Amino acid sequence: MMTPQVITPQQMQQILQQQVLSPQQLQVLLQQQQALMLQQQQLQEFYKKQQEQLQLQLLQQQHAGKQPKEQQQVATQQLAFQQQLLQMQQLQQQHLLSLQRQGLLTIQPGQPALPLQPLAQGMIPTELQQLWKEVTSAHSAEESTGSNHSSLDLTTTCVSSSAPSKTSLIMNPHASTNGQLSVHTPKRESLSHEEHPHSHPLYGHGVCKWPGCEAVCEDFQSFLKHLNSEHALDDRSTAQCRVQMQVVQQLELQLAKDKERLQAMMTHLHVKSTEPKAAPQPLNLVSSVTLSKSASEASPQSLPHTPTTPTAPITPVTQGPSVITTTSMHTVGPIRRRYSDKYNVPISSADIAQNQEFYKNAEVRPPFTYASLIRQAILESPEKQLTLNEIYNWFTRMFAYFRRNAATWKNAVRHNLSLHKCFVRVENVKGAVWTVDEVEFQKRRPQKISGNPSLIKNMQSSHAYCTPLNAALQASMAENSIPLYTTASMGNPTLGNLASAIREELNGAMEHTNSNESDSSPGRSPMQAVHPVHVKEEPLDPEEAEGPLSLVTTANHSPDFDHDRDYEDEPVNEDME
């Protein structure tokens, strides 16, 4: 599963635990990571621009009368780009979060350092730099204006500043044999403080920025003195450095991978976009999908105004996804139906969680079926039951896309509720609520996944649309063994909620073949006044008929309820458009 050069979170934790770092030091480390993440943000900037260009291209191609097929492709690729953005953000989040979590651990001082694994035959800076150059050149080749490269330059500078130079830091023989040394910050110090005597990466604002140090040094000289005396080559420094290495490598590795993907995508697009095409049929852009759809419907407002964003995004920087909103896609006529079934994949709703922030802000149609979404909404609720209206609210709250065209999707929601046996209407004192019959729900899934549970995770790849959306994320998650739910479960209650529900779904899906779901118990909601009414009749195995909704742990309770309320107050005012 995981490639050798990847550090698993467990490893990371282990390492961290065995280092001589205090939580405070880890905090400092964290800050440094944020600096690194700046790089990524800059890369995002670049992505954004690329995105805009792509859309422009798409437009041009439309006007030129492209084949729908190709339009689809381009649109799909655009989405892939969006996903890249999202992915980067999530990686950042995850990294931060995991670091934070480590920081809370008690750490015994003075332990011998861990022998370092050959953890990174990842990218060395030269490679990164090279890659980046290639990427940027590809970019500028596509666009000769070059006026928008400011962010690129920044990033380039950033990257190149960590260019090869193995001056310092000979602390890790393993690493050195791998030629990894150059990756790490210390070498940068030696570079820069020769050239810029007073700008030292470890010195700023009169403070030593060595992880966990923060010693005050009035001037640079005293800082150097301090550096040499306090942070000499000893076990402690070594260990700290090692941690930093790991952290950096992890990030760089990821960055490199994303860059590779990006480059491949761009290369591909570049070829594609310059290829002269002919053929009418600009309409029926069907699967420029969400983009065109949302665009055509979207009011001029560029960004889905996330009203009262109830669940505070874990990422402070969530503009990534928003980039992909409407922009200039208005030429596309209203695509009435079928944005494409391709992405109506039975969700592994891990995707929902992972992409949650994305969909919350970007007016992109979620690649999940209504049924899956409804189920998600219900399972996420504290009582595992929702009124229709609450389901509506969940949709609008969680997906910018569903803040428009209410009539349509609400109808679809009702339709799905009625149609699918897995949704059970239960009447209580104050009206009816909907619950999920998990067994029924699971029953339908194998049809799609065709019996091979191990494929569940990959199932998206068989769907043209979903591939770009999810593959990148999943691949990257898998590659880096990033715990699927880290982000979600730590981010906020709602996410945690979602995550656990999801975990169960996945488990359920995995174990589906054993069909031993009716195991866990009492499920039925605390609301005792409820009794099934109108349950859709259907010959059911008695065993199946019982024990739905049992799965969700109690730990995932959250004030999600209130969010519902919040949103209810927000009139969904896009009904008519």
Add this chain to the structure above:
DNA sequence: AATGAGATAAACAAAG
């Protein structure tokens, strides 16, 4: 080609 699943549209009814 048949079939199933999902999306969308719409007709209709009951309840509030």
Add this chain to the structure above:
DNA sequence: TCTTTGTTTATCTCAT
């Protein structure tokens, strides 16, 4: 009467 909620039917598209 109007709106919401629910059910049902029809049609389309896509995947298998």
